[in-house]
Amino acid sequence: MCEEVLPNLFRLEIPLPESPLKYLNSYVIRDSERSLIIDTGLNRKECLDAMQTGLRKIGVDLDKSDIFITHLHADHFGLVAKLTTDSTNVYFSRPEKELLESWEGFGAMIKYAGKNGFPENELRAALDKHPAAKYAAEWIPELKVLEDGDQIQAGDYHFKCVTTPGHTMGHTCLYEPDKKVLVAGDHILIDITPNIQCWSDEQNPLMHYLSSLDKVAGLQVDLVLPGHRRLIMDHQARIEELKNHHALRLEEVLTILRRGTMTAFQVASLMTWDLNCDHWNDFPVAQKWFATGEAISHLRFLEDEGKVRREVDDKLTKYAFVY
Numbered sequence: 001m002c003e004e005v006l007p008n009l010f011r012l013e014i015p016l017p018e019s020p021l022k023y024l025n026s027y028v029i030r031d032s033e034r035s036l037i038i039d040t041g042l043n044r045k046e047c048l049d050a051m052q053t054g055l056r057k058i059g060v061d062l063d064k065s066d067i068f069i070t071h072l073h074a075d076h077f078g079l080v081a082k083l084t085t086d087s088t089n090v091y092f093s094r095p096e097k098e099l100l101e102s103w104e105g106f107g108a109m110i111k112y113a114g115k116n117g118f119p120e121n122e123l124r125a126a127l128d129k130h131p132a133a134k135y136a137a138e139w140i141p142e143l144k145v146l147e148d149g150d151q152i153q154a155g156d157y158h159f160k161c162v163t164t165p166g167h168t169m170g171h172t173c174l175y176e177p178d179k180k181v182l183v184a185g186d187h188i189l190i191d192i193t194p195n196i197q198c199w200s201d202e203q204n205p206l207m208h209y210l211s212s213l214d215k216v217a218g219l220q221v222d223l224v225l226p227g228h229r230r231l232i233m234d235h236q237a238r239i240e241e242l243k244n245h246h247a248l249r250l251e252e253v254l255t256i257l258r259r260g261t262m263t264a265f266q267v268a269s270l271m272t273w274d275l276n277c278d279h280w281n282d283f284p285v286a287q288k289w290f291a292t293g294e295a296i297s298h299l300r301f302l303e304d305e306g307k308v309r310r311e312v313d314d315k316l317t318k319y320a321f322v323y
């Protein structure tokens with residue numbers, strides 16, 4: 001599936017089999033000199049086929065294309081090595097480049113999840129099968145760093161990089177001020193809510209995410225091109241909805257903690273999730289992992305606001321309501 005959203009700006013639907021996200025939106029700006037591909041798909045055959053078919057249909061040649069990646073998740077970055085030729089510039093943010101190049105696997109995250117009450121063995125088994133591990137890029141091409149405010153041009157489109165930490169620490173959107181278009185990656189989505197996870201006591205990704213929403217709300221935007229699902233017209237209304245969603249989640253977490261001190265895993269098991277399972281125990285492990293990461297991001301936010309207290313011993317980290 002490919003459509004011309006704006007003159008010479010195409011949306012290619014790259015399928016994500018077995019994923020509730022359904023597909024990735026890859027955007028391609030076609031130009032006779034250098035085309036630009038924004039986000040790629042997983043490193044798997046279905047994605048490569050869809051990408052190659054789409055590019056052929058719109059007449060874009062990989063030998064004359066550059067690639068911009070909004071963030072390091074495998075559904076956006078995974079296919080990059082398969083698309084890169086000797087002349088490809090691959091643009092990426094500095095924090096994510098550093099993270100990818102120093103990546104040593106899920107070990108540290110699994111240990112941290114264990115400290116937060118997550119059964120480590122279950123998680124290790126699930127992550128081996130997870131698309132993030134199974135369909136990641138097998139090698140990493142040279143990455144050209146773009147910083148906040150840097151320009152990237154393709155055809156008639158003059159994009160400005162807008163760093164939007166939250167969904168990931170180096171997440172970057174592209175903004176075209178004359179055409180009032182925002183390529184949003186997973187910063188703003190509709191029908192689904194971007195996942196804000198935290199896997200470190202030193203970080204506060206929800207705080208970053210909420211200020212990144214404000215940063216983008218201040219831009220003049222007529223059309224948002226998100227990384228998944230349908231296009232968004234009223235970006236300010238959607239941003240308000242996302243902010244309200246997190247305000248309600250924060251309230252919910254506080255209400256849960258009034259029952260007693262508990263781990264993030266326990267908090268996650270008591271939060272409401274939009275999933276076809278009646279009981280927490282029936283959740284697939286991957287969903288429990290996402291949910292626990294979300295719970296931690298809300299707990300860390302509340303901790304920095306002084307509303308909850310983190311209590312750490314050698315075995316477990318627990319959170320307590322501050323009266």
Ligand SMILES: [Zn+2]
Nearest residue numbers: 073075186227
């Ligand atoms: Zn994504």
